[in-house]
Amino acid sequence: MRNSASAEWASNQRIADFVRRVGAVWIAVIALYALSAIISPAMFQGSQVLNILQVAAFVGVIACGQTLVLLIGGIDLSQAGVVTLVNIVCTSAMDGQNANIAGAIALCLVLALVIGLCNAALIVVFRVTPLIATLSTNSILFGAALVYTGGAPHGSAAPAFNWIGQGSVVGFPASALTWIIIAAALAWLTRSTVYGRWLYATGANPVAARMMGVPVRRMQVSAYVVSALTATLGSLLLTAYVGTPSLGIGNQFLFSSVAAVVVGGTALTGGIGSVVATVGGAIFITELESFTNIIRINTGTQMVLQGAIIAASVLFYRTIAQSRR
């Protein structure tokens, strides 16, 4: 009895170890893919895989920065507002002319820097709870987009710029390629540099980190700035994908940018998680959306399913984390 129980325990432990090593989210990505391909053969086509990667790049890039914020124990709900405002400003500044591309991108990056610093100031200097601070910023950004356009957005993305959202490099979507580069850079930054170690230390225990000499407040500022920057880059990719301004374009990311990070396994409590896992999270939620678009279920069921999976993954990661102790 005892032997079989301990053997079972050992095998459970082996499974848990395996899941941790590979990353649970990647197993989920593959399992969902296999399941959806069985139910709908359309999901099995190479072109559909590329299609999913192309679309996942938008939320994927945005969620990369969100990962850093969650790692330090914060949250950034202003990314949705950044996406909308950048879409509006970028199309307005480009006005369909290739000559304006550089200027428009520069303008958007400056905007990102300002927004990131504002968030950081509210949270780090004025000690407003991140949830409230960034939700307020989000509202301000949506309002700013509305005031700037008066409800009537104008301009359009330049033809040459659209390549980054619609084009491909030897068949591989340019947007996905951009995403891989950004994610790789941030993965390296968080995994292989002192900055990265400080980031994890700040999230795990800010008091202990401060005593060890980690510049905790500067780490927090940097995370919010990076988050605003990746939201901007994601918005630029999405703008290049559609080519037109829209005041509603950012809405979906209020939920999905956090969802991708959480499904990837990054803890909302800080200190645990990784950018690479977030890449998996972004692929997973896009895959799920694509799958639910293809099979015949209504929008309500789709939303219930997505919400349930986010909640389930949080429970799952907590269980895994506890089994490690």
Next chain:
Amino acid sequence: MKIIDMNLTRRQIMKYGAAGIGLAAVSGALPAWADTIDDATKTFSGPSISGKKKDGPYRIGFANGFSGNSWRAMAIRALQIEAAAHKDIAELLIVDGQNDITKQVNDIESLVSQDVDAILVIANSGSAVVPALNSARQDGVLVAPFNLPIDGDGYDVYVGTNPNIKGSASGKWLHDALGGKGKIVALGGIAGNSYTAAGWAGAQKAFEGSGIEVLAYRDTDWSEDKAKVIMADLIAAYPEIDGIWSDGGQVAAGASNALLAAGRPLVPVTGDDYNGLLKLYDAKKDSQPKFDIGLISEPTWEGVVALRNVVNLLHGQEQQRDLIITPKLITKDNYKTYMRPELPDPVFVDTNLSADELKKIFS
């Protein structure tokens, strides 16, 4: 004449625009702009409302549900210009419900307390505004919902389209464009909205008993980017898509762009008078022989007509309560009289606004 625009803020969700101009463009000449208001069919119905003769100058309130898209921006501007043109209107007070059902109820109450003679309203909820509007009527205020209906009979003027009739007209057009046979996908607005539901019901009726097969129905939030993403998934799922039914031009444009991205031929689409779709049609019609458009607008000048009918009542005229607008169908034969190549995609082209006004709004 003073126009007060109280809090212009937040929020989106696309909604339609406009109806019909009928004059064909003479080749080589600029398109001729007709009076779009006169070109649409307008049918009075409902009970007769006797005039409530009052001496001017009048104060008119407009409780807008929200202002976050180009349709609303154009509708507000059209209303402001119309109000300014009436010598006996002293003031047009505009309040913005910010897409919030309870805020709009407060807005209506605040307009009543400012002694307005009439309230125009685009309701965020057709039921929630009813008590506030009823008490406004008891205070002698005329109540005029437009664009979206309100529940019950507690109003004096209504101006709007009938989405069910529009849906069956666009469904019939798509049926005919496909020769009564083919596979289509349907793309709606926000999940559960009554406007798309009525339109889609009308379209399905038009397909009944024909060879039209509906492969899928999906909600797109009336957003071009979402429509493009969803359509890319549907393209993967269905090797043959012969037509697209939608009730938004930006949806049809996003879906068509997804077909282009996948290297598939463009197909007949329905939608509304979104400038971007007309521009896309104009650019692709020669290289895409199957591409075709059957579009019905939601006129941005509905509020203008509602205001005129309110003023009629204030002048003591009797008129029927409900005015249903049936905009002219925009097709390949007349689209050039609507298209505005010099203006951005989000313009709704069935408009009574001048070219100069449109430039001012969209810049």
